[in-house]
Amino acid sequence: MQQAARAVPVADARTALAAARDHLLSLQHPDGWWKGELETNVTMDVEDLLLRQFLGIRTAGETEQAARWIRSQQRADGTWANFHGGPGDLSTTVEAYTALKLAGDDVAAGHMVAARSWILSRGGLEATRVFTRIWLALFGEWSWDELPEMPPELVLLPKWFPLNVADWGCWARQTVVPLTVVCTLRPRRDLGITVRELRTGRPAERVRPQWSWKYAFHSLDRILHRYHRRPVKALREHAMRRAAEWIVARQEADGSWGGIQPPWVYSLLALHLLGYPLDHPVLRHGLAGLDRFLVREQTPAGPVRRLEACQSPVWDTVLGMQALRDAGVPGDHPSMLRAVDFLLAEEIQVKGDWSVRRPNLPPGGGWAFEFDNDGYPDIDDTAEVLLALNRVDHPDRAAVRGAMERGVRWLRGMQSADGGWGAFDADNTRQLVRKLPFCDFGEVIDPPSADVTAHVVEALAVLGHDDEVLRRGVRWLLDNQEADGSWFGRWGANHVYGTGAVVPALVRAGLAPGDHALRRAVRWLEDHQNADGGWGEDLRSYDDPEWIGRGDSTASQTGWALLALLAVGQHDTEAVRRGVQYLARTQRADGGWDEPQFTGTGFPGDFYINYHLYRVIFPLTALGRYHAAGG
Numbered sequence: 001m002q003q004a005a006r007a008v009p010v011a012d013a014r015t016a017l018a019a020a021r022d023h024l025l026s027l028q029h030p031d032g033w034w035k036g037e038l039e040t041n042v043t044m045d046v047e048d049l050l051l052r053q054f055l056g057i058r059t060a061g062e063t064e065q066a067a068r069w070i071r072s073q074q075r076a077d078g079t080w081a082n083f084h085g086g087p088g089d090l091s092t093t094v095e096a097y098t099a100l101k102l103a104g105d106d107v108a109a110g111h112m113v114a115a116r117s118w119i120l121s122r123g124g125l126e127a128t129r130v131f132t133r134i135w136l137a138l139f140g141e142w143s144w145d146e147l148p149e150m151p152p153e154l155v156l157l158p159k160w161f162p163l164n165v166a167d168w169g170c171w172a173r174q175t176v177v178p179l180t181v182v183c184t185l186r187p188r189r190d191l192g193i194t195v196r197e198l199r200t201g202r203p204a205e206r207v208r209p210q211w212s213w214k215y216a217f218h219s220l221d222r223i224l225h226r227y228h229r230r231p232v233k234a235l236r237e238h239a240m241r242r243a244a245e246w247i248v249a250r251q252e253a254d255g256s257w258g259g260i261q262p263p264w265v266y267s268l269l270a271l272h273l274l275g276y277p278l279d280h281p282v283l284r285h286g287l288a289g290l291d292r293f294l295v296r297e298q299t300p301a302g303p304v305r306r307l308e309a310c311q312s313p314v315w316d317t318v319l320g321m322q323a324l325r326d327a328g329v330p331g332d333h334p335s336m337l338r339a340v341d342f343l344l345a346e347e348i349q350v351k352g353d354w355s356v357r358r359p360n361l362p363p364g365g366g367w368a369f370e371f372d373n374d375g376y377p378d379i380d381d382t383a384e385v386l387l388a389l390n391r392v393d394h395p396d397r398a399a400v401r402g403a404m405e406r407g408v409r410w411l412r413g414m415q416s417a418d419g420g421w422g423a424f425d426a427d428n429t430r431q432l433v434r435k436l437p438f439c440d441f442g443e444v445i446d447p448p449s450a451d452v453t454a455h456v457v458e459a460l461a462v463l464g465h466d467d468e469v470l471r472r473g474v475r476w477l478l479d480n481q482e483a484d485g486s487w488f489g490r491w492g493a494n495h496v497y498g499t500g501a502v503v504p505a506l507v508r509a510g511l512a513p514g515d516h517a518l519r520r521a522v523r524w525l526e527d528h529q530n531a532d533g534g535w536g537e538d539l540r541s542y543d544d545p546e547w548i549g550r551g552d553s554t555a556s557q558t559g560w561a562l563l564a565l566l567a568v569g570q571h572d573t574e575a576v577r578r579g580v581q582y583l584a585r586t587q588r589a590d591g592g593w594d595e596p597q598f599t600g601t602g603f604p605g606d607f608y609i610n611y612h613l614y615r616v617i618f619p620l621t622a623l624g625r626y627h628a629a630g631g
Helices: 010-026 043-055 060-072 090-102 110-121 130-137 152-156 170-185 213-229 233-249 261-273 281-293 313-326 334-346 379-389 397-413 431-435 450-462 468-479 495-508 516-527 555-567 574-586 614-628
Strands: 294-299 302-307 600-603 607-611
Touching: 010 313, 010 574, 010 614, 043 060, 043 090, 043 261, 043 302, 060 090, 060 294, 060 302, 090 110, 090 130, 130 170, 152 170, 152 233, 170 233, 170 261, 233 261, 261 281, 281 294, 313 334, 313 379, 313 614, 334 379, 334 397, 379 397, 379 450, 397 450, 450 468, 450 495, 468 495, 495 516, 495 555, 516 555, 555 574, 555 614, 574 614
Parallel strands: none
Antiparallel strands: 294 302, 600 607
8 A cells, every 4th residue: 555645845855856966067178068877687797708708808807806806796605696686697697607706706706606606506617697698608518519500691681581580589690690700610619717617417307399489490490500610611711701701890999899798709700719819900900999898996805807798888978968947957058068978079970770671761860879880870879869969959940950850751761561660670570580499698689679669759759750751660569568457668667767768758649648458557557566666677677577566765776767757747646646755755866876786678588777867867857747637
């Protein structure tokens, strides 16, 4: 039962609003952008050490600092989790144990004994995911013969053929192509240690000969293993050359691949194995770029280093601009104008892989998440860029207007056939690649999602595009409302995020606040408000429905819920007052909020993110809209 709430003192709400506004303004870079850390789990740091070990460039100092960070993230039960407060993860724990043993930790030490005991109790190395076993195979700790086969001939398949490169989500295709090279060449280098003590000795699970996709693909995998031993030589050589060309062509200006860790490290491994020396410009640039993704800190135990999986300057900037406008910062404020200059320079003017499905759509008008990612503008960022640009008064109005017109054109052209929008590609919905034995970690396709579709619908509605494109987007959202009244959140945790995005979008698109779909969403949010007045949803909700809408209150998730309730005119209700009271009561003295919880999603069920600016941006947006509504 919800506890009764006293009215929010005006001074408290306004004081919290002003403090958060000033705090966010203070975090802007002189070049106009905002960027908070993207905190993930320790696999980033483990794989960075293993990459350097494989290339022969690992140093004692790097190892010591990374190991110190990895140790600091171990839980009391000896495990490592994939998000704050989550359960121990077997593969992550195996990788962390391997890195600490590589760093010289005594296997008889308490923390290593606890980790090893837990690993063995959960099935040992034999039960880890494919990607973990690939890293072990690189050093002879796992047999390549016991891994799924991924032939490089994949890159030669035409776009109409099942399992071609365009069938994969952009993050997956950039990872899979270099991995086909690595898994074909099957290298083995010295790790200097062994982790054989993590094996249970249990035989692998046998797939019974009955009709199922799992059995069909395991049968195909056996055929591909035989082909690996006797490939068509000319075809194999051509495929390897084509894969190398494909990889090199997609390196970004900062040395990365897609601005994200997985394709980056596997591309470096693949090219190195194909004969590219470490001083080759492609490899030298790629390795140097990793330094930009390192976070270094001084801790009581000594200096630590950790690697971000990605960076989000465009995303943080456009969300921050809207939060500041909602907080009353003028559209011609110098901070806003610097941000616009940054965004105009970040517009992507070239065709990328998205054009495979939309060959006639002109380039331009797309923005990516990262500093440097010209190959993969994304729909979510582009929609939020348009919403942000629409709220500024920049002196170069023609430049802003032109960028917005190109952005609208690109967004409209990227609508999928079912009326929704995915994150990077249109109609990236072929389910077949999900069935491959190789794909046991994370989403590998990019179908439309409620949160991305909502952001596009909101942008098009705000900019006055009331036509069939918008109406099909609205219909997609209504058709994909959950039975309980919420919406699933693909890129944020989870139903609170999806609902917090969809409700304001539908209101902007013309649905009346009393519409049945919106009333159901409001009821769901009110039913899932915590006793402390906030909202929270644990990431376990992606795997266990019992967690949907349940979890410790966080500032960012409370902001999402309030944005939905405020959009339907609920500013003078007990639920909203209690939510605002929660934000005012938990705010830090510097204007920010503490939020160790992860509320961002990379791969539902597998990989999660703590966006360090979410805890400022979304509470500020909600407080600003509450104040504007007369709260």
